Amino acid sequence: MRLDGGGVECEDVGVSYLLRVQLPDRPGSLGSLAVALGSVGADILSLDVIERGAGFAVDDLVVDVAPGALPDTLITAAEKLTDVRVDSIRPYAGILDTHRELELIDQVATAHDDRLQVLVDGAPRVLRVGWSTVVGMSDHGPAVIVGSSGAPESRADDMPWMPLEKPAVLDPTGAWVPQSWKDMDTTLAAAPLGSSGTVLVLGRPGGPDFRLSEIARLGYLAGIVATVLG
Incomplete structure (x- = not known):
């Protein structure tokens, strides 16, 4: 007491x-x-x-x-x-439940607007990462469309792995990775949101490395959300 x-x-x-x-x-x-x-x-x-x-x-x-x-x-x-x-x-300050993916998909589906923001706000809790962003390509290179709280202010000037065809672990030591991300030993993963050309990117400062099962979960989630977004 x-x-x-x-x-x-x-x-x-x-x-x-x-x-x-x-x-x-x-x-x-x-x-x-x-x-x-x-x-x-x-x-x-x-x-x-x-x-x-x-x-x-x-x-x-x-x-x-x-x-x-x-x-x-x-x-x-x-x-x-x-x-x-x-x-x-x-x-850990997340919400304990056994249906995290389903709840997030439902939240995205029922949102009236800012569906991508709902996605990136919920993804860190669901997939147990530090931050998430949705990235698309513009005439000037990759551009962050939305980001969760905690997403780094420093942005990558290039993402040579885009367009992305399937969920993958990204090389955290690549030349494209901002130095501040490397300084925090950030492990990275991404998955395409359907055929829209946009990608859901996950960052886990301090690790651990993404396991194959986690990449599979990320892929399933991104695929279903892409269908919901239409």
């Missing part, structure tokens, strides 16, 4: 983090991880399976910890387990 500015007692609010964890794909692995995280006061709020491979799984876990708890304790607790590796950890 703590006192607010008016002297009224109120509950401390926990802090949430998004962990991307690689762990053995065998019975009991997730339970062991939950116990390990619980030992440092973390509660798992949600879990998404991102990818499965030969003997391993990559999961995104949203965990809640007490105010003031250090995220390093989560990494240490998880990696004490055999063959468990934390790929990334970052603060």
Whole structure:
């Protein structure tokens, strides 16, 4: 408990983090991880399976910890387990639900105007990235049509990969990438919005890298939204 500015007692609010964890794909692995995280006061709020491979799984876990708890304790607790590796950890303030893509598609479909803005505003939450933009080609090169909050002010003068035919991971070290994006170790992905020539671009400052399953989800989402936009 703590006192607010008016002297009224109120509950401390926990802090949430998004962990991307690689762990053995065998019975009991997730339970062991939950116990390990619980030992440092973390509660798992949600879990998404991102990818499965030969003997391993990559999961995104949203965990809640007490105010003031250090995220390093989560990494240490998880990696004490055999063959468990934390790929990334970052603060998470998204809305927890299991139908993120469907809700965003519905929001785009029912918007009276600024449908592209609705798309880029919702995409970071749905696809768990830092920012998103929709880019098109003009007579002067690539131009940002709309961007989410948090989208970088620096713009790429050239995007040699356009026009884009299918969803793809973009090379974050390419000559076209603004230096400020590189300084933030931003991983990049994009998908065409139908045959309109416009592209949905995602940026994830600080990583982690996009997995093939995430690129597939991006492609499905972009394809359905393109149909909705007509």
